[in-house]
Amino acid sequence: MVAQPRVLNYDSLPDHVKHCEYAVRGELYRAATERVAAGKEVIFTNVGNPHGLGQKPITFIRQVFALVSAPFLLEHPDVHRIFPRDVIARAKAYMKAAPGGIGAYSDSKGLPIVRQEFADFLQRRDGFGSDIDNIFLTNGASEAVRLGLTAMLRGPQDGILVPIPQYPLYSAAIELLSGSMVGYYLHEESGWSLDFEELERAVRDAKRQGVRVRGMVFINPGNPTGQCLSRQDLEGLVKFAYKHKLVLMADEVYQDNIYQTVRPFVSARHVALSMGAPYAQGLELATFHTASKGVYGECGFRGGVMELLNFDERVADELYKLASINLSPNVPGQVILGLMVNGPRPGDESYAQYAREKQDLLDSLRRRARAITDAFNSCEGIVCQETEGAMYSFPKITLPPAAMAAAKAAGKSPDVFYCLKLLETTGISTVPGSGFKQRDGTFHFRTTILPPESKFQDIIQRFLAFHSAFMAEYKGSTGHGTGARARL
């Protein structure tokens, strides 16, 4: 007897499943994975995954976490030989507040003690506190974003404003929820800046196509673009969202990754609450944060959080209900998030080491951000805006006509073609700009700034040699040293 054809085949999948794309783990990632399987070297600069590239965790965070993981160690006679006093105290505080420890489901919004730590953090950061009822801990900020979008999208008539370029979670999640992504272009030449006329254009065009925009995403610092918004930009955003009756979604997961001093990070929440009526009481704002970025880089823990400002209580209740279907976010990630926003204070035994580890990492990231941007801008055919923040560099590449033709012949988008060649030649795994969306006719790629400094110059040299050879192959030029420099 021959088995019947598969019940579930590609053609019978839902359209929204087939159509959604997620380039960070797309064709380039698969090609990189195949290289690894073939025993070849790959430098994974495709995902902001610091520990995956050798970054060490912050000692204090993992010390507390180890004790929470194995609470029987708290009673061990040798515990003081290994763990500082403030670490032991923090672990005991978590275990007291959550008697089942990290092996028990928490409330579907997360452990109250961690939500309170996050509320206190918001008070210190913004000058305005929060209530733990407004705080949802999640499996990574991605899950929080999807939770918020689930409440906003009834079908293709509902739109969400998303920057272009964007982090592809947004396009993928909106597609999966059968909503409409309404793109607004950032202005590359002026450092990927916000353009309010462009925002108005996007809303207008959507309306013309029967799409009512209900929400707006912005990413500050930008991913993949690295720009930092000014307070003035944020005030404009708050007014724009309020005027157009949009729920504002503030993706601020890179708030600790700031590499310039002109525009320090300011949260949309602080700005909105400082603006007074009607914005402070009227703007519906969802704020996202994570333990995966900053100098912590605890991606594997999937510790995300969402705070809701001015949300209708019944809507928040429905979000709570949705969260409850998964019972609880993972509890280890909650603890890591709590430790991130509530580190040791001056005077604590662990403070000096903690502060030094954080500062060293931030300084190193700043040096790497600068080095990589400079390297790109030294290349013919590449213009790269400054990485003011976040963990990425997003250069624009102008390929010679012969390279464009070769890409076409290979059936690839030019940026995919370029990135595949880069991977094959150097082992450097990047993400083509098309995965983030980009202005038609322009091509980019995204790389993280995360390879360790010990290997950084080598990676840059490999890249420069590749690019030179690539340009020489398709143009007959040496391709190095003549590139225009972007505004810095």
Place this chain on the structure above:
Amino acid sequence: MVAQPRVLNYDSLPDHVKHCEYAVRGELYRAATERVAAGKEVIFTNVGNPHGLGQKPITFIRQVFALVSAPFLLEHPDVHRIFPRDVIARAKAYMKAAPGGIGAYSDSKGLPIVRQEFADFLQRRDGFGSDIDNIFLTNGASEAVRLGLTAMLRGPQDGILVPIPQYPLYSAAIELLSGSMVGYYLHEESGWSLDFEELERAVRDAKRQGVRVRGMVFINPGNPTGQCLSRQDLEGLVKFAYKHKLVLMADEVYQDNIYQTVRPFVSARHVALSMGAPYAQGLELATFHTASKGVYGECGFRGGVMELLNFDERVADELYKLASINLSPNVPGQVILGLMVNGPRPGDESYAQYAREKQDLLDSLRRRARAITDAFNSCEGIVCQETEGAMYSFPKITLPPAAMAAAKAAGKSPDVFYCLKLLETTGISTVPGSGFKQRDGTFHFRTTILPPESKFQDIIQRFLAFHSAFMAEYKGSTGHGTGARARL
């Protein structure tokens, strides 16, 4: 200036969001949470959350995990004073296989080392191995179930067979995905057994209503019903699913929680693969497992897994793409799952303690399952099928007419009314049967068997006193000692 009305209000939420229900964290849970906030005692028997009720983690698992959490301890001179040799070796093996440790994103399907551990476990359990490409690690089995359903449901024309009573994840997820739940009733009086005529009826009725059934869920051991399926039942299920072209979803998360010896756990995967052609090669089977149940109870880690048998490769690729939108499942949960399926072996330093801890827990669960069923069956108006497996007891209550009238007057379903009274009087938090669906006109509630044995008799006595008083109030009887006993 007065703020405008909220952009996002209850009326403007998507219908599927408003309509979905999740009773395990529903009205009773909220009432319980309010009691806690008011400083009153609550015994949370509403969720299968062993550590939340005081169960201790298995030492070996947490020892390895603590070292993986703080890998710098591996180099500490005192590490051998605290950790056994096999624990240290296992931690080193994980760190070697995943150099970024638990702070790095894994592949979107999870760490290859853990997927291999699970594949090896399947080989030992079923006599048939798997390929790690078919294995997806997830944030709890709930996420895996939702992932599978996402691929199957295009709209209300697509149906999924779900047992009644069911675990409400299924009804909620199907509603959220705009599919149709097609219920099939389990036969309570014969121990919640499967009834193949009833299954045929369900498919037929669905078809009549324009619903094409594409998948079928079964839960073995049952939740909330506690029954264990025989090999014969499973063979019937495999044939039924194959005949009707259904993807079979095997919710086997309670496979280690077996309290009788007549029907030891047999996996659907073993049965299907043992049946030969066309089933072994033709049945599309998704198998779910978790670290949250068994004797481990590591709910907080949200370590789930799904294995796909005979799935179309392109469908599996699309599931991989969907998983990748969230980048990676939480990595701590992956490690816990790996440790669960790959514990110490005889001869290892940790083996004796590990085996003893597991056996003690299982013995204790078995005693508690029996004690609670017996107590329920000693009550007038209560009939409770044996808890053969899983972590729940699901008694049927027959309320006196006066209680039915009082419930109606209070605007509550009779089972909700009863459970709220139970909570108010005793602090025992249960879930009304309506949350799981039940035959019209019958009423049940679910309680876990998880309160610690030191408190178990006290809780049972409290329940018996409550039920006696409840029956006396509404019936004028003493209500105790006259109940019919169920088949045991």
